[in-house]
Amino acid sequence: MKLSINGQVSEVDVEDDTPLLWVLREQLGLTGTKYGCGIAMCGACTVHIDGVAQRSCVLPISAVSETQKITTIEGLGVQQFHPVQDAWAEIDVAQCGFCQPGMIMAVSSLLAQDPNPTDEQIQSEITNICRCGTYPRVLEGVKLAAQRMASNQKAGGSNEQV
Amino acid sequence: MNKSETNAHSEGAINLTRRGFLKGSGAAAGAFVFGFSVPFSQSALAQSNSPEVNAWVVVQPDETVLIRIARQEMGQGSLTGLAQLVAEELECDWDKVDFDLVKPGQNRERDNAWGSQFTAGSTAIRGSHEYLRQGGASARMMLTEAAALQWQVSASECRVSEGVITHEPSGRTTTYGAVAKAANDIEPPKTESIILKDPKNWRIAGKDKARLDTLDKLDGSLVYGVDFSMPGMLVAVPKACPVHGGKLKSFDAEKVKNMPGVKQVVRVDDETVAVVADTFWRAQKALKALPIEWDEGDNAKVSSESIAKKLREGLTADTSFVGNQAGDAKDALANAEQVIEADYSYPYQNHAQMETLAATVRWRKNGCEMWGPTQVPGAALAALAEAAELPQDVCEIHTMRIGGSFGRRAATDYIRQATLIAKQIPDTPIKLMWTREEDMLQGRFHPVTQCRLRAAMDDEGNVQALHMRISGQSIMAYAMPQAMGDNGDPVAYQGLDPEGDMALGYSFPNLLVDHAMHNPHIRPGFWRGVNLNQNALYLESFIDELAHAAGQDPLAFRRKLMANHPKHLAVLEAAAKGIGWDTKPPEGIYRGIAQVKGFGSYVAAAAEVSVTDGEVKMHRIVAATDPGHVINPQQVEAQVAGSFVYGLSPLLYSEATVKDGRIEQQNFNTYRVMTLKDMPKVEVITMPSGGFWGGVGEPTIAVAAPAVLNAIFAATGKRIRNIPLKNTDLTVS
Structure with a gap:
């Protein structure tokens, strides 16, 4: 079975019901995508499929086709940090950090679709669980990243990712 | 931020944590005390020529100051605070500070040189601030003394700022990196002779500093206990009696032994069974299919x-x-x-920490090692050794930064489980991984x-x-x-x-x-x-x-x-x-x-x-x-x-x-x-x-x-x- 991950085509041989999460982690060694619950509740396993955030722990590999472009945290900012990662570094959002790859993938997807979300939109869209309680800085980080992306655009730059 | 900077930092941090650093034990740094082939020996040996100044401080020739952290980091940020305390008295350049994690076997080998590694009860800073500041001050005094000795002047004529030592009368300067090797031979000052700064004069401690351990959390490169892997490793997924205190009566391994990836089904202890497979996904799937009978006992009546x-x-x-x-x-x-x-x-x-419990243990008849997180390294090493039925001298825990813990890993139950399984499959690294469901049922x-x-x-x-x-x-x-x-x-x-x-x-x-x-x-x-x-x-x-x-x-x-x-x-x-x-x-x-x-x-x-x-x-x-x-x-x-x-x-x-x-x-x-x-x-x-x-x-x-x-x-x-x-x-x- 062929998959397009972070701009490369990989071939894996697993049972059809294996969730994408475990293909990434155990077949391809991409352990940045985390297991938190296995029932799509916590969001630690969030990846992008064709640019849209999806929870990979309940997505069987049989439902993913080679034409779909999968991006994991390892592929988000390859040459340079994504503005969301930059914002996260700047204001020290992470505590233990375990949920943050999923959080960052969810936020970068949100901002790709809505470059200027309101607090209410952020609160309803970002439902990832963080037990350290980084939520106030997550909120601040989303807004900082949104500002950065807006000024990048103005300067003629691009926020396009892999 | 430039991506290459990030990588440099994160790889550096990982390499640093992987370095051995025994002083005066006769063992070369990197070749750990009992000579196990640790998977990181290449990078460790490559960096083995930076002697430490004292237990807390290593200065590398490129002026990187490596501060040893003995307490555990699970998100609470004390890793950075502890380094700030050492750096404050060391008078080094904060921008050149990196960290290294102390392992409990190393601490034991050096008669508890790093004090308690116990990390619970909000103790990391308040329980170690004094000896950390003394450690930083002591290193500063030794580095200054080494420079003074080279210049043939009195150390009292020398001043230190941001890792640069100046002989005031002559204006000569040198750096920590240049004298670190020589400082290694200086007799450490007596604790009574160390005068700590008045907190009023702090310039690193007491200030907002970015965490030292952030960047590798943002690009997925930080390896947590659940992410760890080694060549030849198998994954074990356990299930204990859902009624605490109940017993494992029987299980039918035949029913699952032909499922994909399954290697073995093992009785872990009186109350726990585990499926060992090539991956977590396959192991947990077989575990779900495994017929198990429990003796739940009278506790099953409790509500x-x-x-x-x-x-x-x-x-x-x-x-x-x-x-x-x-x-x-x-x-x-x-x-x-x-x-x-x-x-x-x-x-x-329930603690419901985001990282479910996991630990990788390799048992050999002459030694046992664990790679994974704990809040109580000393007790964890003792638990590992006890379950391994080996002396602590030949056991080690390669501690890791933790994906949230909140007290859960003050218990060592998962370490014991991992060791009991690994002992049944000698020489094979066994990564024990709990499902979220097991984590919720078998909490503390x-x-x-x-x-x-x-x-x-x-x-x-x-x-x-x-x-x-x-x-x-x-x-x-x-x-x-x-x-x-x-x-x-x-x-x-x-x-x-x-x-x-x-x-x-x-x-x-x-x-x-x-x-x-x-x-x-x-x-x-x-x-x-x-x-x-x-x-x-x-x-x-x-x-x-x-x-x-x-x-x-x-x-x-x-x-x-x-x-x-x-x-x-x-x-x-x-x-x-x-x-x-x-x-x-x-x-x-x-x-x-x-x-x-x-x-x-x-x-x-x-x-x-x-x-x-x-x-x-x-x-x-x-x-x-x-x-x-x-x-x-x-x-x-x-x-x-x-x-x-x-x-x-x-x-x-x-x-x-x-x-x-x-x-x-x-x-x-x-x-x-x-x-x-x-x-x-x-x-x-x-x-x-x-x-x-x-x-x-x-x-x-x-x-x-x-x-x-x-x-x-x-x-x-x-x-x-x-x-x-x-x-x-x-x-x-």
């Missing part, structure tokens, strides 16, 4: 209701342990004109308690007596029975103690705080905030009840009781001022306050909430903390805000209930926790008054819930005495 009934009996039981008393509260209550009484309860809570739960509070009050609203009867489970009786004392469980009275780190902040002419112990079979553990959480909820809600009964403002009412407790009062006043207690709140918004002392710090919170159609909305919480000293203000702020998520999740949603002897909630769909949408705006006031050292990871958890509950009472007139709120109808009838 939350049966536990609550026992605890209710404890509220009036004749015998109890006494935690704090003054005067004769029982007599005063018996003769009082007006007695106010209320019963409260707090349910079981925040204990369950009830509390009856009775107060005698005179006509003028003065409290003449208070009796606080706690009924319920003891953590220590299960986890550390050797620590039980004349007062029973010494930590049962956190926040209610007569004095010390957990001292009560009120004076009552007659006081009795006692504990009727009942220990259900559900295994308890240390959960962030421990017993301070429910004790503060009970007392701070009840004080609010008394204030309303007396017809007095809750802040003014507390002031009268706190005259002898100025530091407690100072944080309460600060939180009240921050919320605008003396001003009228916006339409529909109501306020509540609470205070407590815990883990050495004085804390208070003031909350603003609204209740609309029974829905509580927490708008804003102001927290005030006096921890004595603050090492990294922006991280203290992060801890306080984060602690509210831990304290308010149980208020709103979280509870672990018992049915047929087992915990009912097995995942986040039923064990619900706060998300971003629930988060109030948090304003953090940090007001260190000096002269003592308190913790900040835990104490503010305890004031969040009572401040909100008191605000809900102000909004609705309903006094909530049992949480979570999801079980209570708050619609105004």
